[in-house]
Amino acid sequence: MMAKKKKAYRLKHYLREELLPTTFCQGCGCGTVLNTYAQAIEELQINPKDIVSVTGIGCSSWIPSPYFKADTLHTTHGRAIAFATGVKIMKPEANVVVIAGDGDLAGIGGNHLIHAARRNVGLAVFLINNMIYGMTGGQVSPMTPLGDKTTTTPYGNPEYPFNIAEFVAAAGANYVARWTTYHVFPLMESIQKAMTKDGFSFVEILTQCPVSYGRRVGMRTGEEFLKYFKENTINSLKAKDMTPEEIGDKIIVGKIVERNRKEFTTILREMNEERRK
Amino acid sequence: MGLREDYLKKFEGKTYFWLGDEACAYGGVFGGCNFFTGYPITPASEVAEVISGELPNVGGYHVQMEDEIASIAALIGGVWAGARGMTATSGPGFSLMQENIGYAIMTETPCVIVDVQRSGPSTGQATKPAQGDVMQARWGTHGDHNIIALAPNSVQECFDLMIRCFNLSEEYRTPVILLMDGEIGHLRERITVPSLKSIKLKKRKKGKKKDLLFGGELIPPFKEIGDGHYLHVTGSTHKENGIRDVESQKVHEKLVTRLYDKIEKNREKLVDLEEKWMDDAKIAVISYGAAARPTEGAVALLRKKRKKIGFMRLRTIWPFPREQVRALGKKVKKIYVPEMNLGQLSREIERFVDCPVVGIPKIGGIVHTIREITTAMERS
Ligand SMILES: Cc1ncc(C[n+]2csc(CCOP(=O)(O)OP(=O)(O)O)c2C)c(N)n1
Numbered sequence: 001m002m003a004k005k006k007k008a009y010r011l012k013h014y015l016r017e018e019l020l021p022t023t024f025c026q027g028c029g030c031g032t033v034l035n036t037y038a039q040a041i042e043e044l045q046i047n048p049k050d051i052v053s054v055t056g057i058g059c060s061s062w063i064p065s066p067y068f069k070a071d072t073l074h075t076t077h078g079r080a081i082a083f084a085t086g087v088k089i090m091k092p093e094a095n096v097v098v099i100a101g102d103g104d105l106a107g108i109g110g111n112h113l114i115h116a117a118r119r120n121v122g123l124a125v126f127l128i129n130n131m132i133y134g135m136t137g138g139q140v141s142p143m144t145p146l147g148d149k150t151t152t153t154p155y156g157n158p159e160y161p162f163n164i165a166e167f168v169a170a171a172g173a174n175y176v177a178r179w180t181t182y183h184v185f186p187l188m189e190s191i192q193k194a195m196t197k198d199g200f201s202f203v204e205i206l207t208q209c210p211v212s213y214g215r216r217v218g219m220r221t222g223e224e225f226l227k228y229f230k231e232n233t234i235n236s237l238k239a240k241d242m243t244p245e246e247i248g249d250k251i252i253v254g255k256i257v258e259r260n261r262k263e264f265t266t267i268l269r270e271m272n273e274e275r276r277k
Numbered sequence: 278m279g280l281r282e283d284y285l286k287k288f289e290g291k292t293y294f295w296l297g298d299e300a301c302a303y304g305g306v307f308g309g310c311n312f313f314t315g316y317p318i319t320p321a322s323e324v325a326e327v328i329s330g331e332l333p334n335v336g337g338y339h340v341q342m343e344d345e346i347a348s349i350a351a352l353i354g355g356v357w358a359g360a361r362g363m364t365a366t367s368g369p370g371f372s373l374m375q376e377n378i379g380y381a382i383m384t385e386t387p388c389v390i391v392d393v394q395r396s397g398p399s400t401g402q403a404t405k406p407a408q409g410d411v412m413q414a415r416w417g418t419h420g421d422h423n424i425i426a427l428a429p430n431s432v433q434e435c436f437d438l439m440i441r442c443f444n445l446s447e448e449y450r451t452p453v454i455l456l457m458d459g460e461i462g463h464l465r466e467r468i469t470v471p472s473l474k475s476i477k478l479k480k481r482k483k484g485k486k487k488d489l490l491f492g493g494e495l496i497p498p499f500k501e502i503g504d505g506h507y508l509h510v511t512g513s514t515h516k517e518n519g520i521r522d523v524e525s526q527k528v529h530e531k532l533v534t535r536l537y538d539k540i541e542k543n544r545e546k547l548v549d550l551e552e553k554w555m556d557d558a559k560i561a562v563i564s565y566g567a568a569a570r571p572t573e574g575a576v577a578l579l580r581k582k583r584k585k586i587g588f589m590r591l592r593t594i595w596p597f598p599r600e601q602v603r604a605l606g607k608k609v610k611k612i613y614v615p616e617m618n619l620g621q622l623s624r625e626i627e628r629f630v631d632c633p634v635v636g637i638p639k640i641g642g643i644v645h646t647i648r649e650i651t652t653a654m655e656r657s
Contacts, residue, residue, distance in 0.1 A: 048507075072509045072510065075350065082346065086354030
């Protein structure tokens with residue numbers, strides 16, 4: 001009998017194939033995000049040549065840098081959104097995408113996140129929230145839940161985490177949603193929405209980091225995280241009619257906001273043209 | 278004729294009474310700048326105030342970012358997307374930019390950073406001038422690197438050197454610093470705008486598909502976002518194709534040595550200085566920027582008293598004019614260095630000469646008087 005030929009990964013051509021396999025740890029959620037993202041791009045039929053990926057420094061920034069094949073700026077820790085703003089001003093026709101971790105975007109780069117949302121710059125920002133500083137080995141992040149043990153909170157985290165999606169919505173983004181790596185199909189739709197919506201789009205993607213976070217909080221495998229995400233999330237549509245007590249510690253997923261403010265670089269261009277008239 | 282030339286024509290050959298900062302902004306526009314990102318800080322704010330008014334006229338964009346880190350980050354992003362760009366700040370903002378100046382060096386991103394120096398450390402004398410960032414310009418960002426920094430000492434030179442900054446940044450594919458000081462930035466002087474024809478702009482050398490973005494030659498050609506090359510740009514140690522390789526000692530050594538050498542090997546082309554009264558000089562005075570103005574006056578005064586003193590003014594601070602200073606050290610018995618800090622350039626000079634080097638420092642936000650310099654020279 002002939003050995004069954006292993007089927008090649010269908011979306012391989014979206015990746016820098018020569019660099020595979022990825023360096024992601026076993027059970028890491030980044031692969032799921034990469035796959036979902038590539039699928040979203042394929043369905044939208046966006047030419048990767050029209051995409052500019054701008055990333056931070058953490059593990060999750062490796063999704064586009066180097067794996068997803070497009071023009072890629074792998075920047076300094078926290079500054080991806082500011083770099084991307086410069087790109088968008090000069091190339092408003094490009095699909096400028098920021099993919100980075102919670103440390104990058106909510107921690108050191110929080111100020112850039114707020115201001116880009118306020119300006120409503122036409123970026124699609126995907127915050128890969130693994131609730132930890134993964135790359136540096138598991139230190140507490142601004143998204144680590146209260147009480148969790150990490151390498152720098154050995155007695156438990158005394159701080160509250162951000163509700164970063166609500167925060168970005170309040171700052172003025174045109175589109176904000178939150179999903180997890182358990183919710184791959186709605187996540188894919190959300191990614192597509194973010195990629196096609198004018199103005200600042202933001203999707204918080206809760207992912208698992210069994211190696212640097214999970215093992216310190218009793219979740220040693222990716223599956224355990226997925227089960228947790230499945231059982232501890234409520235859709236925003238449902239949560240709307242629930243009291244805070246009913247919601248409790250559950251994570252709200254789904255669309256947080258959608259509006260149609262005019263995009264920043266469009267306003268800037270129009271004003272400049274007006275000046276020259 | 279394009280939008281830019283059409284608009285700039287009206288300035289050609291005219292004489293203005295501009296601030297140094299204003300001339301710096303116009304020098305940028307005439308140098309081809311079409312993108313400015315910045316954050317307000319005295320004494321540099323006027324650069325942004327002027328250029329924000331002019332860039333729309335030449336088809337460019339100005340954005341005031343949320344801080345200086347964002348300013349230089351957006352600047353670098355804009356350059357990869359095709360801009361010819363600059364930012365302007367002062368000491369505190371310059372400190373915030375340092376990490377990304379390193380990124381611009383590592384990724385070979387042409388851009389211009391203006392530092393209108395003021396008194397520090399910290400907020401210091403916020404509105405007063407100093408020359409405290411000579412070493413910050415050289416060594417402010419971490420790791421091994423080389424840098425180009427030019428220092429104007431008149432309003433005209435703010436304009437002229439800005440154009441050179443832009444040209445050098447393209448020629449060497451690296452960030453270039455205009456190391457101004459608050460005195461020159463806030464000085465109002467006559468300036469004549471040269472004709473557009475007389476200003477030679479160095480065009481960006483763009484690479485083809487087969488060209489390596491980070492190697493193959495000492496200064497590889499640039500490629501821009503959207504050219505269809507699937508660029509990979511990173512501040513991490515990378516191979517010649519841009520892909521990260523942070524493990525190999527050889528890859529790092531090769532890359533960082535090349536980045537260093539592209540400036541080091543062109544030191545003589547980059548050096549720019551002015552000398553006066555050196556033929557019979559037994560003593561020399563070296564200065565730069567605002568401090569060079571009373572220094573030149575002091576030397577002129579002493580020459581009238583038949584003292585054999587020569588004057589050297591550095592327009593290129595980095596790379597340091599090592600050979601010229603070394604030769605001067607062999608010729609004269611002593612070198613005086615008036616500067617508006619407690620001795621930054623004087624230390625660099627000491628490294629290359631055997632004769633005594635005497636610093637004439639002045640801090641506190643006021644430029645030396647001629648008298649202070651002559652007195653200091655007569656005393657030691
Ligand atoms: C200025 C600066 N500070 C600190 C670091 C070290 N550092 C690298 S990645 C990282 C955190 C990464 O966490 P996150 O952004 O959440 O990404 P993850 O690795 O978890 O995907 C830190 C602190 C750095 N590279 N630069």
